[in-house]
Amino acid sequence: LFLDRSDAVDLPMKFIPRGPGRYRCQILLKSSCDVRVYEIECVVNTDHTEGELEFLTPAYQAVVQDIPISNMSSQDWKLEAVLEGQGFYGPPQISVRLGETARYPLMFKPIAEC
Numbered sequence: 001l002f003l004d005r006s007d008a009v010d011l012p013m014k015f016i017p018r019g020p021g022r023y024r025c026q027i028l029l030k031s032s033c034d035v036r037v038y039e040i041e042c043v044v045n046t047d048h049t050e051g052e053l054e055f056l057t058p059a060y061q062a063v064v065q066d067i068p069i070s071n072m073s074s075q076d077w078k079l080e081a082v083l084e085g086q087g088f089y090g091p092p093q094i095s096v097r098l099g100e101t102a103r104y105p106l107m108f109k110p111i112a113e114c
Helices: none
Strands: 021-030 035-044 063-070 077-080 093-096 101-108
Touching (some): 063 093, 093 101
16 A cells, blocks of 8 residues: 555644553544544553662561552553562562552562671
8 A cells, every 4th residue: 555645634633641551542534525533542651660679687587578569551460570689589470450559578588697
C-alpha cells in the first residue's frame, strides 16, 4: 500500500495522563464522502526509580523489610524476583492485583560480620 504524503493532514493532539496505565480512545473523522474511526491506545509507564535499603542486624540474626509494590496499571502483575548478594532471601515470585499494593518480604541474614 502506497500512501501519498500530499494527501496527509496533521491532527495535533495533547494527552495529559493522570498516572501510569493504559488509556484508550476513539477518534471519529467525518467528511461529506468518508467516515473513519481511529482507535488509539497510550501506555504510560512510571519513571525508573531506584531505592536503597540499609540493613543493620547482629551476625546470624535475620532482619526482614517488607517492600511495598503498588500496581496502578490496568492489569494484574506476576513479578519475578532476582536477588543478588550473599545473605538475601525472598520469594521467587509475587503477584500484585491491579489497584492494590503487595509487600515483598526481603530478608537479610548475615552469616558473618559485614
